[in-house]
Amino acid sequence: MPTNPEDLNRDEQQACLQQLLDKLAKDRYAIAPQPMPAQDPIKRRRTMTEVALGYTETQARLEALRCLQCANAPCMEGCPVRIRIRDFIAEIARGEYGAALAIIKENSLLPAVCGRVCPQEVQCQERCTVGKKFKDVNMSVSIGRLERYVADLAQGGGQTPAVAPPTGKKVAVVGSGPGGIVVAADTRRAGHDVTLFEAFHKPGGVMIYGIPEFRLPKAIAQQEIDVLKKMGVKIVCNFIVGRTRTIEQLMKEDGFEAVYIGVGAGLPKFMGIEGEHLVGVYSANEYLTRANLMRAYEFGKGSDTPITVSKNVAVVGGGNVAMDAARMAVRLGAENVYLVYRRSEAEMPARVEEVHHAKEEGVIFCTLQNPKRILGNADGHVVGMECLRYELGEPDESGRRRPVAIKGSEFVMDVDTVIVAIGNKANPLIQQTTPGLEFNQWGNIVVDENCRTSLKGVYAGGDIVLGAATVILAMGQGRIAAQAINADLAPPT
Amino acid sequence: MLYQITNKKQLSENVFQMDVVAPLVAQARKAGQFVIVSPDAETGERIPLTIAGADPEKGTIRLIFQRVGKTTALMAEIPEGGTLGYVAGPLGRPTHIETFGTVVCVGGGIGVAPLLPIATAMKEAGNKVISILGARSKELLILEEEFTALSDQIVIVTDDGSYGRKALVTEPLKEICAGAPKPDLAVAIGPTIMMKFCCEVTREYAVPTQVSLNTIMVDGTGMCGGCRVEVGGQTKFVCVDGPEFDGHQVNFDLMMRRMNAFKDLEKRALEQYYKEHKCKIGLDRK
Numbered sequence: 013m014p015t016n017p018e019d020l021n022r023d024e025q026q027a028c029l030q031q032l033l034d035k036l037a038k039d040r041y042a043i044a045p046q047p048m049p050a051q052d053p054i055k056r057r058r059t060m061t062e063v064a065l066g067y068t069e070t071q072a073r074l075e076a077l078r079c080l081q082c083a084n085a086p087c088m089e090g091c092p093v094r095i096r097i098r099d100f101i102a103e104i105a106r107g108e109y110g111a112a113l114a115i116i117k118e119n120s121l122l123p124a125v126c127g128r129v130c131p132q133e134v135q136c137q138e139r140c141t142v143g144k145k146f147k148d149v150n151m152s153v154s155i156g157r158l159e160r161y162v163a164d165l166a167q168g169g170g171q172t173p174a175v176a177p178p179t180g181k182k183v184a185v186v187g188s189g190p191g192g193i194v195v196a197a198d199t200r201r202a203g204h205d206v207t208l209f210e211a212f213h214k215p216g217g218v219m220i221y222g223i224p225e226f227r228l229p230k231a232i233a234q235q236e237i238d239v240l241k242k243m244g245v246k247i248v249c250n251f252i253v254g255r256t257r258t259i260e261q262l263m264k265e266d267g268f269e270a271v272y273i274g275v276g277a278g279l280p281k282f283m284g285i286e287g288e289h290l291v292g293v294y295s296a297n298e299y300l301t302r303a304n305l306m307r308a309y310e311f312g313k314g315s316d317t318p319i320t321v322s323k324n325v326a327v328v329g330g331g332n333v334a335m336d337a338a339r340m341a342v343r344l345g346a347e348n349v350y351l352v353y354r355r356s357e358a359e360m361p362a363r364v365e366e367v368h369h370a371k372e373e374g375v376i377f378c379t380l381q382n383p384k385r386i387l388g389n390a391d392g393h394v395v396g397m398e399c400l401r402y403e404l405g406e407p408d409e410s411g412r413r414r415p416v417a418i419k420g421s422e423f424v425m426d427v428d429t430v431i432v433a434i435g436n437k438a439n440p441l442i443q444q445t446t447p448g449l450e451f452n453q454w455g456n457i458v459v460d461e462n463c464r465t466s467l468k469g470v471y472a473g474g475d476i477v478l479g480a481a482t483v484i485l486a487m488g489q490g491r492i493a494a495q496a497i498n499a500d501l502a503p504p505t
Numbered sequence: 506m507l508y509q510i511t512n513k514k515q516l517s518e519n520v521f522q523m524d525v526v527a528p529l530v531a532q533a534r535k536a537g538q539f540v541i542v543s544p545d546a547e548t549g550e551r552i553p554l555t556i557a558g559a560d561p562e563k564g565t566i567r568l569i570f571q572r573v574g575k576t577t578a579l580m581a582e583i584p585e586g587g588t589l590g591y592v593a594g595p596l597g598r599p600t601h602i603e604t605f606g607t608v609v610c611v612g613g614g615i616g617v618a619p620l621l622p623i624a625t626a627m628k629e630a631g632n633k634v635i636s637i638l639g640a641r642s643k644e645l646l647i648l649e650e651e652f653t654a655l656s657d658q659i660v661i662v663t664d665d666g667s668y669g670r671k672a673l674v675t676e677p678l679k680e681i682c683a684g685a686p687k688p689d690l691a692v693a694i695g696p697t698i699m700m701k702f703c704c705e706v707t708r709e710y711a712v713p714t715q716v717s718l719n720t721i722m723v724d725g726t727g728m729c730g731g732c733r734v735e736v737g738g739q740t741k742f743v744c745v746d747g748p749e750f751d752g753h754q755v756n757f758d759l760m761m762r763r764m765n766a767f768k769d770l771e772k773r774a775l776e777q778y779y780k781e782h783k784c785k786i787g788l789d790r791k
Contacts, residue, residue, distance in 0.1 A: 211726050213546055213591045221728075250593035252726060255538075256529050280730040282740055289735055289759045291766040298729035306550070306723065311770065312777060316550040316575055317723075318770035392762030439727045440745055444598070 041145065043078045046071040048157055048365075053372035057342050060225045060309065063369055064128070072161040076104035078142055079153045086139040087155060092488045093119045097136055097155055104158055113162040121194050122487060124167070124232045127160025129223060129332075130484045131363050150364065167235070172242045176203030181501045184209060184268040186253040189217020191274035191474035191486035191493075193236055196245045198494030199270070204501060207246040207268075209253050212305065217276060218483070221305040222297070224336050226343070227366070254445035263469060270469050270497045273457060274490065277475035278439020282432055283328070287386025292320055292394035296329070296337040296433035303340050322346045322429035326397050327375075328383055329353065329433030330360035335367065337431045338375045349375045350425060354382035354402050354415040380404070380415065384422060386430055397425045435480055442476070454479065463493035471497060508592050511565055513585040516647045519572040520615060521581050522557070527592045528564030530556070536626040537600030537619075537717060537749055540566065541725040544579040546590035552576050553722045553732075555619030555748070556595060566592070569618035569647070575774040582782075596725045597748045600626065600715070606689035608632045609681050609712075610656075611674050611703050613639040613695025617648050619717055620694045625655055627692070633657045635688065637677050639695070643668035675702050682710035690715065693752060697764060701757035708753050716752035718743045721766060734760050 020028065049065040050056075056063055067075065085098040096115050103112035116123045136155045137143060143152030183199045185192045188210040200206045214220050219233035241247065253259060253275075262268045280295030282288050299319070302308040306317035325341040327334050330353035341349045351370065353360060356379050360367060371377065380402040387396040401421035404413035438455030450458040450466035456479055457472040459465050465472050473489030475481050481489075512524040530540060534556050543549035558567035572581045583589065600623050608627045612620035617638055628634045636656040640646040641664045653659055660677040661669030670677070674695070681688060691714040693703040700716045707714040720732040720743045732743035735756035741747065 211593065212724065213543070213551075213593070221724075250591045251529075252593060252596065255595055256533060256593075276728075279727045279742065279745070282730070282733070284740070288740070289733065289756075289763060291762055295730040298723055298731045301723050301729055307548075312774055315548055316545075316579075316774060318550075318767040318774070320766075321770075391765075392759070441726060444745075 040078055040080060041142070043074055045078065045151055045154065046075040046157075048154070050369070053369075053374075056226070057373050058345075060343060062229050063226050064365070066164055067157055067161045072104055072158060073107065075154050075158055076101045079105070080141050082141050086141060087136040087153075090136040090139040091119075092135065092482075092484050093491065095119045095136075095159075100162070101153065101155070101158060104162060109162045109165050112158075113166050116159060116162065119491075120484075120487065121197055121491075122190060122236055122483070123159050124163035125190065125219060125228060125236070126484050126487070127156050127158075127163055128228050128232075129363075129482075130156055131332075131482060132156040133364050135484070172239055173197065173201050175200055175243055178205065179203040179501065181205065181270075182207070182266075182268045183497060183501075184253075184262050184266075184271045185274065186259075186272060187211075187217060187274040187276055187474075188215035188237070188247065189274060189276055189474065189486060190219065190483045191490035192217065192272065193240065194487045194490030195272045195274065195471075195473075195494045195497070196240055197243065198491060199272075199497050200240070200243050200245050202498040202501075204270075204498075205246075206244075207248060208240065209251045210247065210249045211252045211275075213249050214305065215247050215249060221301045222333070222336070224300065224304055224340055226339065227336065252441070254441045259442070259446050259449075259467075259470060269501060270471065272463075272490075272493050272497065273442060273465070273470065273472040273476060274474045274486065275439060275442060275476050277436035277480065278441070279437040280432065281435050281437055283383065283434065285383060285385050287388055287394070287397075288432070290386055290388040290394045290430075291392050292322075292428055293386060293430045293432065294320075296327070296333045296431050297436070299337050299431050300333070300340060303344065309344055319344065320429050324348045324350070324425075324427040325429040325431065326350045326352050326383070326425055326427040327431045327433055329435075330355065330362060330379075331433065331435070332362045332366055334431075334433035335362045335370045335375075337433050339366075339370050339373055341429070341431065342373050342375060346429070350378050350427065351375050352378045352381050352383065352397075352399065352425075354380065355412060356380055356404060359412045378425075382415070382417070383430070387424065394428050394430055397427050397430055398422055399425055436475070438476060438479070461492075462496040463489055464496055469500070506588060508589045510583060510585055510587055510589065511563070513583075516569065517645045520569065520645070520647055521572065522567065522569045522618075523580075523585075524560070524563075524565040524567050525589060525592055526564055527566050527594075528561075530592060530594050531559040531561045531564050531566050534559050534566060534595040535599035536602065536622040538595035538597050539619075539719075539725075539748060540568070540592050540594030540596060541722065542568070542580070542592050543590040544576060544583065549579070549590045550576045551723055551725070553596070553719060553725055553744070553748075555717065555719065557618040557621055569615065571615040574771045575778045578775060578778060593725065596744060598746075600717075600749055602626045602630050604631045606632065607635065607686070608690045608692060609635045609637065609678065609688040611637045611639075611678055611691065611693040611695070611699075612652075613674055613693075613699040614641070614645065615647075616693075616695030616699070616717075617646075617652070619719075620692065621648055621651055623692055623694075623717075624652065628655050635681060636660070637662065637674050637681075639663070639674035639699070640668075641665065673702070674699060675706050678703055679706050679710075682707060682712050688712055691752075692716075697757055697761045700752060700755075701761075704752035704755070704757070714752035715749050716755060717748045718750065718755070718760065719748065720760065720763065734763075
């Protein structure tokens with residue numbers, strides 16, 4: 013074996029490196045997965061501050077060294093926005109954090125957010141060779157935590173993206189959630205005059221009203237909004253597109269040549285069972301909006317928005333929103349919080365980390381159970397929830413085993429609050445006010461592969477198109493839509 | 506300045522009227538629609554208020570509200586020239602206006618305010634408008650002049666007989682429904698209990714009845730579902746499906762309970778507020 017690399021041509025050098033890496037791989041497997049430092053579970057039951065504290069530098073580099081640097085980088089295939097994961101991890105291993113962040117930012121505008129809220133275990137980390145080797149996705153390289161690490165390092169010091177000279181064209185972005193932020197940034201970069209419209213009094217969408225502070229600090233979403241402002245994006249709150257101005261008015265009277273609709277999902281689903289109108293029954297949307305955006309946990313001490321003071325809470329559902337609501341109920345002082353889910357824990361759509369954190373905080377998991385009706389007293393307040401026990405039958409169309417009710421298994425759960433977290437339907441507001449825009453039978457906007465709708469100059473993405481999406485999918489669509497907008501607004505060549 | 510109060514009047518002990526700068530809302534609003542307002546953009550609660558009128562040229566909307574909790578108490582405190590935290594709207598589906606024939610408009614208490622733009626629009630559409638306005642006592646009656654000007658016929662009732670007829674609004678409503686020809690449509694806006702009894706009267710005479718509901722809301726755009734009511738056995742959201750519904754289909758009993766969802770907390774907040782601001786607010790309280 014030649015010892016001097018300078019004697020080798022490039023291909024030979026690569027082969028040599030690969031041999032060394034293969035030898036190293038065994039040692040890489042020996043590095044233990046780095047646990048995420050977290051606040052003490054008992055203490056954090058009463059505080060809104062972030063639970064996961066983030067890696068230390070040593071941890072980040074050790075975790076990065078666990079990456080095998082696979083030639084085919086299967087992790088990238090699992091990422092909805094195709095971040096060059098292998099390459100940014102290599103930079104972290106070398107200690108080049110700025111370079112790592114730059115690689116992520118080629119594809120994702122919100123790494124501090126995605127590092128925290130992406131369901132990595134069903135995306136990039138599911139494909140990770142290390143996880144496959146151990147036949148355990150929890151052994152995969154913690155890509156999300158590494159992404160968060162480099163994003164947090166740059167906090168506030170991130171560069172404001174350069175903006176091209178003015179094109180004189182106006183773009184309206186409807187909804188200031190993750191998708192809207194991406195569209196606003198990408199179209200502004202191209203030199204367009206961009207206005208971001210938000211119905212609430214604060215921008216940020218689901219990152220502000222939905223995802224709690226203890227999982228995604230508001231300051232992180234605020235930073236992204238601040239970057240937009242620095243770039244010259246105009247932000248208009250308290251503006252309900254469809255009602256304050258219609259899309260047609262924005263285009264015909266106000267001079268907008270492109271409109272992106274990223275209004276999110278909208279209407280919370282209820283179960284359609286007896287007792288859902290009782291006092292003490294909330295949609296998770298309402299419960300979380302009161303607690304997050306309106307800061308109801310400070311009721312009487314700086315916030316005027318009330319929320320039920322509960323003793324025993326049942327949260328119905330098994331997704332991330334259900335976990336958020338359950339953990340919020342813990343923090344709002346409930347003594348017992350039950351998470352009621354009709355399938356088993358294996359089928360829960362929530363991120364593994366959220367399930368883990370919820371359990372640590374004392375949320376009681378009641379799987380294979382589902383409410384039949386909610387019981388109330390004479391004043392119409394919730395006093396209990398009658399449930400049925402379930403077992404798993406044959407797989408259904410989603411591939412998950414269908415839960416089947418066990419006859420005669422009724423029992424009553426002693427609760428005073430019920431939070432329904434079983435998903436959303438499409439918001440009808442745009443449909444009610446935008447003639448000519450095509451919707452599917454569920455009320456979602458129909459788009460082509462470039463996020464163009466049936467109306468010229470109108471684009472859409474995120475939950476209002478996909479039904480139930482994630483932050484990263486909304487961002488991915490935002491990026492596609494922005495490319496289409498920039499292409500459509502470009503002067504003919 | 507956006508959300509500035511350009512004109513403010515106290516209509517009765519606890520009822521206030523203000524014109525607020527919100528040019529886009531003033532331009533877009535139609536009868537029956539509402540706005541979400543908050544006295545303070547940082548700490549305030551979001552509440553729905555029906556738009557009582559608008560001046561698109563001045564860019565102002567008219568809000569009329571009753572001081573019941575801390576949020577409305579805070580709003581009552583803001584002087585002319587001051588500003589609200591924010592105003593968002595117009596929200597909800599506009600009232601369906603057409604030439605029905607004879608429309609009887611029933612307003613009780615503060616409900617008279619949201620009734621005004623609807624009655625006006627009904628009149629402008631060529632309907633014969635009969636108005637029934639009710640209040641607990643003479644001092645609490647609002648907008649009598651405006652309704653007198655627009656109505657073909659007007660009946661005033663008070664609970665204590667201090668003005669007009671001593672009766673509940675349901676009494677003249679029943680007489681009018683029993684008359685010939687009977688009205689083609691009734692519109693009833695007021696306390697939930699009043700709307701419930703109005704609907705019982707009109708159901709008896711098969712007079713179609715619109716009610717406008719003002720339930721608890723957070724966002725006002727369909728997202729929270731806090732405003733849900735049962736209409737015809739189905740769950741409807743007041744903010745996006747309403748605020749107006751076929752009164753004969755509304756489950757008022759369920760709605761009344763939900764309206765009290767935060768009663769204890771609200772009471773505590775108001776008491777605390779009065780304790781802390783006693784010296785200021787005592788001046789206009791009896």
